[in-house]
Amino acid sequence: MVSWRSLLSLLLLAAGAAGAVESNRIVLRVNDRIATLREYESRREERLGMILHDPGLGESERRQLVEEVGRATMKELFDELLILSRAQQLRIIVTRDQLARAMTSTRERYGLSSEAEFAAALAQSGLSIDLYRARLEKQLQWQEVIGREVQPRIKVDEEAVQRFYREHVEEFRLPERIELQELVVREQARPDAEALAALAAQIRDRLAAGEAIADVAASHAASGETSGLVELGWVQRGELDAALEGAAWALEPGEVSAPVPARGGLHILRVVAREPARVRPLQEVRERIEMIEENRQYEQEMKRYLAELTARAYVAENLPSDAVGYRELAPPAEVDLLAPIPRPEATPEPETPIP
Known part of the structure; x- marks a missing residue:
C-alpha cells in the first residue's frame, strides 16, 4: 500500500515536471530559431522592471508601456529571431577572439578594471557573465x-x-541674445541701505569710466564687499531674474547698468556683446541634418527589411495571452540586447566570420 507521504512526493514531482515542461514550451519559431516561454517571461520581467524604475517616464506613458509590455517583448523576440536566422543563412560567425575583444571593450568602456568587477556589476543588474556573453x-x-x-x-x-x-x-x-557680465555689491558690505547704494554707485561710475570690470571686482572682492566677476554668458529674453531683465536688455555692448536691487545685494550688469535674431546657415547645421535624415532612413529601411524577412520566413506561434497582437507594434530602430553598440559599416563577404 502506498503511503500518503509517498503519494504526496509523487504529486510534487509531477507538478515540478509539468512546470518545467510548461516553462520550456516553445512560444515562437522563426525558421530554425525558437523562443521558449521561459525566455519570453524573463525578457518581459526585465523590460517591466526598466519601465517601472525609469524616472524619465510620465505616469500616462508608463501606464501605456506596462499595458504593452507583453506584446513589446514578443515583438522584440520576433525581430531578433528574424535577424539571427538571417545571420545563420549568411554564415555570420562570431569567433571566440572577437567575442573576447568585445567583452573587454565593454568592460573598459564602463571603467571596470577586472573581470571580477565586471561580474559584480552584471550581477547587480541580474546578469551573469555567461548570459551577458550570449547576449x-x-x-x-x-x-x-x-x-x-x-x-x-x-x-x-x-x-x-x-x-x-x-x-x-x-x-x-x-x-536675439546678449553676452552678460555681473558684479554684485553684497548686502552686508555696508551697515545701511544708503551707504550700500553709495558704494554701488561709486563702483558703477568706475566701470562707466572705462575701468576693466575684472579689475574693479578684484579690488572689492578681497574685502567681501562684492562678489567676484560673474560671467553669465549668452542669455535670451526671459532667462534672467525679472528684476534684472529690463536693465540688461536696455544696454548696448560695453554699457553698464545702474545698480539693480535683487537677491543678495545690488547687481551691476555689463553687456559684452549682442547678437540679433538670425537663422543658422546650412553649413552650421549640416551635420545635424545628415544625422536626422540618416536616422529617418534607417528606421524606414529597417521596417522594410523586417517585412521582407517576415514574408520569406516560416513562423509558428503558441503565444501567451498578453503577447497576442505583437506584430501590430512598430519595429524598434534597434533591438537593445545590451547597452547600445554603434551599428557597423557594411562588410563585403557574407561567407566569413565578422571582422
Whole structure:
C-alpha cells in the first residue's frame, strides 16, 4: 500500500515536471530559431522592471508601456529571431577572439578594471557573465546583418539635406541674445541701505569710466564687499531674474547698468556683446541634418527589411495571452540586447566570420 507521504512526493514531482515542461514550451519559431516561454517571461520581467524604475517616464506613458509590455517583448523576440536566422543563412560567425575583444571593450568602456568587477556589476543588474556573453554574441550578429543588408540602403544626398533645411528652417532660428557680465555689491558690505547704494554707485561710475570690470571686482572682492566677476554668458529674453531683465536688455555692448536691487545685494550688469535674431546657415547645421535624415532612413529601411524577412520566413506561434497582437507594434530602430553598440559599416563577404 502506498503511503500518503509517498503519494504526496509523487504529486510534487509531477507538478515540478509539468512546470518545467510548461516553462520550456516553445512560444515562437522563426525558421530554425525558437523562443521558449521561459525566455519570453524573463525578457518581459526585465523590460517591466526598466519601465517601472525609469524616472524619465510620465505616469500616462508608463501606464501605456506596462499595458504593452507583453506584446513589446514578443515583438522584440520576433525581430531578433528574424535577424539571427538571417545571420545563420549568411554564415555570420562570431569567433571566440572577437567575442573576447568585445567583452573587454565593454568592460573598459564602463571603467571596470577586472573581470571580477565586471561580474559584480552584471550581477547587480541580474546578469551573469555567461548570459551577458550570449547576449553580446547575438548583438554582434545582429549588427553585422544590419551592416551588410540595411546600412547600404541608406543614402543621405545633398538634395535630401537641402529639402530638410527648407522645410524645417524655423527650427534653426536663433533668438536675439546678449553676452552678460555681473558684479554684485553684497548686502552686508555696508551697515545701511544708503551707504550700500553709495558704494554701488561709486563702483558703477568706475566701470562707466572705462575701468576693466575684472579689475574693479578684484579690488572689492578681497574685502567681501562684492562678489567676484560673474560671467553669465549668452542669455535670451526671459532667462534672467525679472528684476534684472529690463536693465540688461536696455544696454548696448560695453554699457553698464545702474545698480539693480535683487537677491543678495545690488547687481551691476555689463553687456559684452549682442547678437540679433538670425537663422543658422546650412553649413552650421549640416551635420545635424545628415544625422536626422540618416536616422529617418534607417528606421524606414529597417521596417522594410523586417517585412521582407517576415514574408520569406516560416513562423509558428503558441503565444501567451498578453503577447497576442505583437506584430501590430512598430519595429524598434534597434533591438537593445545590451547597452547600445554603434551599428557597423557594411562588410563585403557574407561567407566569413565578422571582422
